[in-house]
Amino acid sequence: MNNIKVLLAEDEPSLGQIVKESLETRNFEVYHAQNGEEAYKVYKGNSPDILVLDVMMPKKDGFTLAKEIRQENKHIPIIFLTAKSQPKDVVEGFEHGGNDYLKKPFSMEELIVRIHALLDRISLKKNNENIKIGNYIFNHTKQLLQLNNNEELLTHRESELLFYLSQQKNEVLDRTFILNKLWGDDDFFNARSMDVFISKLRKKLKNDENIQIINVRGYGYKLIC
Template sequence: MNILLAEDDTRLGKLISHMLKKKGGFRVDWVEQGEDAYDFTLASHYDVVILDWMMPVMDGISVCRKLRSEGYGGPILMLTAKDAIQDRVEGLDAGADDYLVKPFEMDELFARIRALSRRNFAPIQEDSVSFSHFTLNRTNRNIEVRENEVQLSQKEFQLLDLLLQNKGMVLTREVILDRIWGYDADVSYKIVDATVKLLRKKLDADIIHSIRGVGYKLEG
C-alpha cells in the first residue's frame, strides 16, 4: 500500500512515517509542505493521503479542497488538533473522507487507513496488463502465460493483481491478508503462503520473491 503523509511537525512526521513502514509494511512518502502534498498526490498513485490540517503556506484543508476541485477521488484522512464539531464539519465539507484528532494512538491510525483502503476508491485501471512472460486480464479474471490461458481462483487473481499494482515493492503478509481476505478474517498467514505457492506454479516462473520473515514482492 502506498501512503502519502503530509506533516510539518518533524518529530511527529518521522514517528508516523517510521511506524507506517515498520508495522504496516507500507511505502510512505513524507512531505512537510502543503504544496508538496498537492504535487505528490497528482504525480503518483496513493492508496491513502494523510494531511495535517495546520501546515505553513498551504494548509491541509486548502490542499484537500484544491484536490477535490480538480477531480481527485482518492481517500483523504485529515489529522488535526482541532476537535470542535464545527472543525470536523469543515474538514469533511472540504472533501476529507475521515478525520483523526491529535493526539491519537497508532493502532487507531492503522484502523482508519485499513477502513479507507477497503472503500471503493480504486482508480480506473487498464483491462489487461503485461509483466514478464504473462498478461493479466481483469475482465476475464484470468492470465495468459506464454500465450497459454490459465485460470486462477478468485484469491489467486486478487493476489496477483495486488502484487502487480505494487511490483518491486515488498508486501507484508499482514497487508496481503488484510487486502485479500479482510482484516477480520479468521485465517492465518499460512493461507497467504499457500496461495503464493499455487500462484507460482501457475505462473511457471520464479518472479514472486519471498522476503524472509516479512512477505513477498513481484519482480522480474
C-alpha cells in the same frame, strides 16, 4: 500484493518521522511532505492510494490542499489530522472533501485501522456503484439518485448517509456510529442536523411508496425497501 502508498503531509518533523517509520514497519509505502505545496507536488508525482493530511501546515493548509485535490480526484480517500476538536472544525473538514478525521494525539493502531477501513470502503463503492433501493438506482460515486428517467443530484452528506443506510438495508443503522462518522461528534446539535438530512432523504425517496426510513427510537434509523 502491492504496498499501500500513503501521502503523509505533516509539518512537525518528529511526528511526521514517527508516523512514517511506524507505517513503513507495517509495509506501507510512505511519502512524507512537510507543507501543503510540497504535498501537492508529491501527490502529482506518485499517485498515492490515500492521503493523510495535517490541517495546520505552512504554505498551504490541509483543507485547501484537499479541496484542490478533490477538483481532480473525487475518489481518493482523505484523512485529516488535527489538534482541533470543535464540531465545526470536523464539519469543515468533511465539507472540504475529507472522508475521516483523526484528532491528535492518536495511536498508530487507530490510524492504520482507519486507513484500511477507508480503502475497503472505496473498493466496495467501486464494486457497487449502482445500488438498487426499491425502484430507485443510487450511484454513490456520482452522488446521483435516479427513478425511471428522472435524476437528482445529492449533496456529499446526503450521499454518504444514504450509502450507509443502503448497506444496512432493512437493518438498524446505529445513530452514534453514523454521527461520529459523518459529523465527527454525536452531540445534540449534530443529532438534530442528521434528523434534517434524514427528512431530506425521505422526500427524495417519496415516489416509491414501498420505501421507508424509520426512526428506531434510542438506536438509529432503518431503511426499509
